[in-house]
Amino acid sequence: MDYKKGVNEEDNMVEASNKILNAHLSGDVVIIVGDCTVSYEGRGWKYLDEGKRSTIIKPSGAVVVNSPNSVQPENWQPGDAETKVEVDGEDELLISSERQNPYDSLLIRFTNINKSLHYTPSNDEEESVEGDENEMHEYIIDNPERIEDDFTVLEHEKETKFGDIDIFGRDTNNKSVIVEVKRRKASLDAVSQLDRYMEALEDLKPRGILVAPSITESGKKLLSNKNYEFIRMKPTEVMEKD
Amino acid sequence: MDYKKGVNEEDNMVEASNKILNAHLSGDVVIIVGDCTVSYEGRGWKYLDEGKRSTIIKPSGAVVVNSPNSVQPENWQPGDAETKVEVDGEDELLISSERQNPYDSLLIRFTNINKSLHYTPSNDEEESVEGDENEMHEYIIDNPERIEDDFTVLEHEKETKFGDIDIFGRDTNNKSVIVEVKRRKASLDAVSQLDRYMEALEDLKPRGILVAPSITESGKKLLSNKNYEFIRMKPTEVMEKD
DNA sequence: AGATTGAGCTCGCCA
């Protein structure tokens, strides 16, 4: 049985349940479209009458029952919920999802399933990164225009009292530029590090630029707070050019 | 062309785009699973590298790019956005969604579509209701146990200085009960109405019960705030028993 | 229409 293919109109509820359960257990995202009623009870309560809806079950156990128009779901369960798939009486499919602390319970009862769809999501967390940060330094030194037009590299690993600046240069207006490079997702720490270099050279009133493949939300916040800039650069870009 | 069937692996991008566009224009919810990059710019910014994701386009123009584990989306656009579907160079599908005030722009670029799924959602708003509220009154008078065991109806449309109470009765403990009946979704107004009757008869320290097929979130809030009760009753239940 | 406020907030960060 190829559960990756998802449920189609010909499947009965037992077959549908098996496909969906297997997909969920294998770590796939499962999307179900069909006629269902939905009951939520816990901190609050909300019941939905029978109707055609799409429901998403994520590998973490998070469940989303989509509302027809709003971006927000009609009913849902966060990722710390325990979600089960079972058949009730051979003609109804039950998705039950419970979590404790706070206690919330969601029950979706499908009387008819039009279709389901299973897929393995790309996990944005595990970016398997090859090579080291120095390769990215060299890449920027060789391709300064990747920072911006007329950017000039003045110094590599320029010393300050707070540590070494990855790349120090100047822009087209002769303004000093401090470039901090991270080869993986930049965290709050990375921005703080940049901030310390900015403080060390505050007499120059330099621009601060963080270069990384991505950045955490907290890092982004501090970045915009301090009016520093962000340039997206992936280690793969560096490797391709090598 | 039957766009209801959704996109499958055999469709090329032009065919896929047509199916998806037609489904969206016809007011269907569209779910797309495939490899895509996502760019958001506006009040903030967030970019997602190429990866397999599911995206939902709702009739209102709301767009949701699902995150792999969290209940919250990776990227999104609220329902007041203008969402367009187009083909870029015959091998990429673009979903662009913009809104003003505040300005936000979301661009999803699909390089590969595994599948799409279209369906007409049940609109929870338009509950075409037959009959009138009085039928529900009569039903409750004939079936007082539907309120609760040993509930006794004392008066129909009991007058107060603030208007007539739909149903006035007492419970098994001889406590007075005010029942307000709505034949469609109860709003804040319905709860306020119940509240006024409670005030009119405050000497009796009565219980307040709202009977309706459903209730708005704001109504629910006031209800629990005031410690009133809610009983779900649909007009169809009344009609079936007739 | 703009401002305000609540949410089953959710979620990330910090102690």
Added chain:
DNA sequence: TGGCGAGGTCAATCT
């Protein structure tokens, strides 16, 4: 692990 505050908050209700 519990709390604390922010969010592209969103969405509903007010003024």
